[in-house]
Amino acid sequence: MSYSTVSGGPGLETAAVTAVQAGRRKPSRLGRRKLTFDYVSFIAVFLLLPLAIFLIFVISPFVQALYYSMTNWTGFSDVMGFVGVDNFVKLFNDPIFLRAMLNNIVLAVIVPLITIVIALIFASMITVGGPSSGQVRGLRASSFYRVISFFPYVIPAIVIAILWNMIYTPSGGLLNGILGLIGVQDRPSWLGDERTAMGATIFVIVWSMVGFYMILFVAAIKGIPSETLEAARIDGAGRFRTVTSILLPQMRDNVQTAYIYLGIMALDAFVYMVGLNSTGGPGNSTLVMSQYLFRTAFEKGQFGLATAMGVVLAVITLLFAALVIGVFRLIGGKDEEGRA
């Protein structure tokens, strides 16, 4: 293997290396560094351009959105009037929007929780759930389960939503057909019933997400040295104890990232909701903010108000991420001070 000498090969003279070397030759203050072409192009490509792209495509739309959210723009003309925070006041007095917000929050709490727990169980089964003699390994044919459970993630969300929409159809749908075969008399109408609509929706989202997060966790577990696992086993730890005391603490960062990703997805959830229950569900039981935003903009022609909803959604998303990071830091233990 010729990878052993990584440093200083002739082929490594990239702009970065040259720039660093240039800096080393003349250890002066930052402002007086010699402006070689390499150095300038390095700064241009790696600092200014990304910054410019970030400003143009990320920051400026944010600022624009903030401004539009304080206007009464109808979306179909070039005239708009500034109305201050009226739109936000209106939103927080709108029972339908508040219902949508509540639905989103329920999703953001429950979907990541269930998904991560199931994904963790599956990942542990595949990696450390195998026979308790010999090398620590997963169940038999674990790679087969790994592939199978990844399938739903490969299907686009809208297809999943339409697929389950049909499975859930009260008469003629697959689910109630099976329930009928096994003799269940009182078959619910799933998406058409306020009591079951949200639960059925959450199931679909979890179903589609578990595979990916399982793979993510499998990768994280593979990164844990097998010596640790074997030592734990020699000390008499069972599978459950291994998972809670060895695996979980070492993959806290992965779980945290997964929680935030899933939460952001659940705060949006637009595609799933539109495919499963485009009307917002009976009694708005599955209406989410992004759906209501879309309606307000394109059906009611209130783009200003819709933008305000977008701003609220963005703020909630940021708060959610901050909250999750905060909680994980709290339970993360004091032994890991200074970690990001």
Next chain:
Amino acid sequence: MELKDASISRRNLLRGAATAALLLPFGATLASCAAPSGGGGGGDKPAGDVTADNPFGVAANSKVDAVIFDGGYGIDYVENSAKIMQDNKKLGGVSVKVSSSTKIAQELQPRFVGGNPPDLIDNSGANSIGWNTILDQLETLDDVLDSNNLEGTKISDTLFGGVKAPGTFDGKFVALNYVMTVYGIWYSSSLFEANGWEVPKSWQDLKALGEKAKAKGKYLFLWGKEAATYYQTMVVDSAVIQAGDDVRVPLENLDAKAWSHPAIQGILEILHDLIASGYVKPGGGGTQFTQAQAQWSLDQEALLYPSGSWIENEMKKTTADDFQMKGFPELPLDTSQTTPAGTMRAEAGEPFIVPKKAKNPAGGKELLRTMLSKESATAFAKNKLAPTIVKDTVPADGFGSTALVSQSEMLAAAGENVFTIKSFNLYGMNSDQLPIWNSFLDGKMTVAEITSQLQALTDKVREDSSVTKIEIK
């Protein structure tokens, strides 16, 4: 060796990144956002000479850009008219581009803001542009009706009564609705005959019919989740048939007591009773609406379905053989209706608009004039089994369609006694009403609850100062 290979590819990668990074800003200048930029359009429009054969002065060799909603009626009927217009020698050669769209509002929003809207738009479908947002940007279309059609008759003399009403807002006629739509309750006449059932005459008859249906293992009504508000249409129209403008005007103008009118309440009570008695097929709130409609038209699980006359065309492929679809107007509450017998909701649908800022508004109007010619209108009726607003295009046999014949009969019986309901679409209220109706039809709500929820939506629009209200007479 391997190391060197790796480094070369890394260097190439860097170069690539640099090139890409340099190219991106150009992309940025090319990309335009939906932000209002003002201006555009207006001003220098091509103009031709105004003659009897070219009443709007379409410039020779000009281009016409039409965007048509691709829904139940497709877009080929406009393409046919476009062909006739292109072949019209008296215009000096124009080319017409007809594009289809299923999301009118989303696709055309940037063009409206940018001042570059098409010359003719069929603003229809679930994603149509809300009227109160674009009214002041539209050309009035009175001159189209005042002009002569291709056969030389004044167009306004060839149309059904009341066709201007649905396209008139604040006294300005800005949308020409092309297709005549009849709102009714549809059934299989062969099924009714085979069982000796009679068509109900008022809401009082429905319970007895529901019992008979149940005896046969069928339901009276069924619904699908996206179309739950068809039942709202039925309730509201029925109440208007019962009590006339007394119900209609307060509803249209968002009155604080609009939904408490005794006629609406009486009908809601009966509907609630029908639901509680199990005459409405449960589970509609979880069923996609065309699937639900197929349970009516193909499986014949329910006797009646309230809908507009597009239903025949919509379910053409999923209708049982020998279904013999027929319709009757929505029903009065009881025998004491205050409107003349035969009164029904019939309105022209598929609203065509010509934006003021379009490049060639005259061309848009000329295309409309072509569509209103006898030739185009007859072709539409024949292909789509639906009448346009042009009279006398449907022969007595309705091109073999029983539904089309019963539409003609209903229209003939109604004469001038037709009405429309505009406010729900005008203020984009349908999607907020859908969840309420899904709950009510599912038997989860009392009459008092649905009344207060629908009234709350009405009140919200009325009290929202940012929504432009339009008085409806």
